[in-house]
Amino acid sequence: MAHHLLSLLDIWAEKPQLEWALAVITSVEGSSYRKPGAIMLFDPLGKTLGMLSGGCLEADLRRHAQQAIQSQQVLHLTYDATDENDTSYQLGCGGLVNIMMVPLLADNHYLGLPELHQQLTRGYQGSFQLSLNDNGSHAGEMSGKFIASDATESDQRRDLPKKTQQVTISDKAFLSIPVRAPFQLGIFGGGLDAQPLAAMAAQLDWKVTVFDSRSAYARSYDFPAAKINKTPLTQLKTDELTHLDAAVVMNHNLDLDSDALKALQPTNINYIALLGPGHRRDKVFDLAELSEQDFSGFFSAPAGLALGGELPSSVALSILSQCHGVLHHQIDKQDELSRLDKVMS
Numbered sequence: 001m002a003h004h005l006l007s008l009l010d011i012w013a014e015k016p017q018l019e020w021a022l023a024v025i026t027s028v029e030g031s032s033y034r035k036p037g038a039i040m041l042f043d044p045l046g047k048t049l050g051m052l053s054g055g056c057l058e059a060d061l062r063r064h065a066q067q068a069i070q071s072q073q074v075l076h077l078t079y080d081a082t083d084e085n086d087t088s089y090q091l092g093c094g095g096l097v098n099i100m101m102v103p104l105l106a107d108n109h110y111l112g113l114p115e116l117h118q119q120l121t122r123g124y125q126g127s128f129q130l131s132l133n134d135n136g137s138h139a140g141e142m143s144g145k146f147i148a149s150d151a152t153e154s155d156q157r158r159d160l161p162k163k164t165q166q167v168t169i170s171d172k173a174f175l176s177i178p179v180r181a182p183f184q185l186g187i188f189g190g191g192l193d194a195q196p197l198a199a200m201a202a203q204l205d206w207k208v209t210v211f212d213s214r215s216a217y218a219r220s221y222d223f224p225a226a227k228i229n230k231t232p233l234t235q236l237k238t239d240e241l242t243h244l245d246a247a248v249v250m251n252h253n254l255d256l257d258s259d260a261l262k263a264l265q266p267t268n269i270n271y272i273a274l275l276g277p278g279h280r281r282d283k284v285f286d287l288a289e290l291s292e293q294d295f296s297g298f299f300s301a302p303a304g305l306a307l308g309g310e311l312p313s314s315v316a317l318s319i320l321s322q323c324h325g326v327l328h329h330q331i332d333k334q335d336e337l338s339r340l341d342k343v344m345s
Contacts, residue, residue: 003050003051003205004182004205005039005050005120005179006117006120006121006181006182006205007182007205008039008040008041008049008050009113009116009117009120010117011049012041012049012113012117013113013114013117015043016104016110016113016114018043018044019043019044019069019103019104020041020042020043020044020069020103020104020110021041021042021065021068021069021101021102021103021104022039022040022041022042022101022102022103022104022111022113023039023040023041023042023052023061023064023065023099023100023101023102024037024038024039024040024099024100024102024130024175024177025037025038025052025097025098025099026076026098026099026100026132026166026175027098027166028095028096028097028098029095029096030095030096031095032053032095032097033052033053033054033056034051034052034053035163035164036163036164036165036175036177037163037164037175037177037178038050038051038052039177040052040058040061042061042062042065042066042069044066044069046062046066048061048062052097052099053097057079057097057099060079061077061099061101064077064101065101068101068102068103068139069103072103072105072138072139072140073103073136073137073138073139074100074101074102074133074134074135074136074137074138074139074142075100075101075102075135075136076098076099076100076101076134076135077098077099077100077101078096078097078098078099079096079097079099080096081095081096081097100132100175102133102139102142103139105139105140107139107140108139108140108141108142108143108144109143109144111130111142111143111144112128112143112144112145112146113144115145115146116128116144116146116179119146119148120179120180120181121181122181123181123243124148124149124180124181125148125149125178125179125180125181126146126147126148126149126178126179126180127146127147127149127176127177127178127179128144128145128146128147128176128177128179129144129145129146129147129167129169129174129175129176129177130142130143130144130174130175130177131143131144131172131173131174131175132166132173132174132175146179147176162178163178164176164177164178181207182205182206182207183204183206183207183245183246183327184206184207184208184209184243184244184245184246185198185201185206185207185208185209185244185245185246185247185248185323186208186209186210186211186241186244186246186247186248186269187208187209187210187211187226187247187248187250188211188212188233188247188248188249188250188251188256188257188260188264189210189211189212189217189249189250189251189252189253189256189257189260189275190210190211190212190214190217190218190219190222190223190228191217191250191251191252192222192312193250193312193315193316194210194218194223194248194250195222195223195312196312196313196316197248197250197312197315197316197319197320198210198223198225198226199225199316200313200316200317200320201320202225202226204320204324207227208223208225208226208227209226209227209228209229209244210223210226210227210228210229211229211231211233211236211260212228212229212230212251213230213231213232213233218230233256233259233260233262233263234259234263236263238263238266238267241263241264241267241269242267242268244267244269245269245270245271245327246269246270246271246272246273246323246326246327247260247264247269247271247272247273248272248273248275248303248319248323249261249264249272249273249274249275250274250275250303252275254280254283254284254287255287257274257276257284258284258287258288259288261274261284261285261288261290262288262290264295265288265290265294265295268296268297269297270297270298270326270327271297271298271300271322271323271326271327272295272297272298272299272300273299273300273301273303273304273319273322273323274299274300274301274302274303275302275303275315276301276302276303277302278301278302281301281302298326298331298332300319300322303315303318303319303322304318304319304321304322305318305321305322306318307321
């Protein structure tokens with residue numbers, strides 16, 4: 001089940017006229033499975049999209065969603081797991097979670113979800129501002145709005161928005177939730193070992209494009225969740241790559257890997273990985289007449305973290321783990337250099 005907000009909205013947009021309810025975590029004290037800003041949707045028949053916990057709260061939330069839909073009122077719910085003797089919901093995290101449940105109505109313009117869905121589909125990022133109305137107030141008084149980032153497209157990709165926060169606008173309280181389109185991964189090389197990489201990235205709700213012009217590679221039935229681009233690397237235009245957040249070069253061919261790096265160098269992609277050992281990396285750089293310093297983002301060669309294992313799934317896990325850390329600002333180049341120094345010493 002996909003859980004990125006855009007995936008939820010894709011399904012919701014098929015039947016937006018149904019009496020849906022939206023649940024959002026407004027604040028957390030202590031530990032919780034999901035953080036403030038996490039969103040879940042409920043249809044009138046009890047179908048759910050997304051998750052706000054590890055399965056502890058969803059059944060009870062479904063009951064409250066029906067109540068909110070029938071009453072057309074805003075509900076504020078609190079789940080307290082700070083008392084270890086209270087096993088009502090078995091949250092396990094030991095925190096206190098506050099959730100607001102709101103029916104989606106024509107009167108509240110479906111909380112601006114149609115516009116939010118449209119903008120995320122186009123690849124934009126920004127914030128979703130949701131009014132914090134009182135418990136028991138009519139849902140028709142609620143409002144929601146997508147606020148686009150004023151950063152350039154390049155800066156938008158490089159900077160993940162800040163955490164959800166409560167803000168006051170014209171004496172009215174809002175929850176400002178950072179939102180962005182799913183990460184986009186480009187895989188350069190459509191061989192057998194690229195398949196688990198594409199599949200794992202799809203499980204993360206990332207959008208994947210496989211670039212390989214060779215007829216025996218990058219076949220659509222081997223990459224069912226990815227787009228296939230058969231344009232020769234030397235003919236790729238920079239604007240065909242600028243939407244990418246990350247790229248993994250794994251053609252198993254020195255010339256093709258060199259062409260891929262030359263195509264990627266003018267971009268501001270956050271993460272680029274080159275498969276193979278250090279001596280092979282040097283050969284590819286020599287062919288491309290490039291060096292690691294010619295790339296503005298995080299460049300990993302050999303690709304990935306040293307997690308052990310040599311099979312394609314293990315290699316894919318190591319690359320995606322590193323890539324995920326870079327895109328979420330948990331790994332930077334200095335951290336990686338420090339780690340390598342410790343390994344070598």
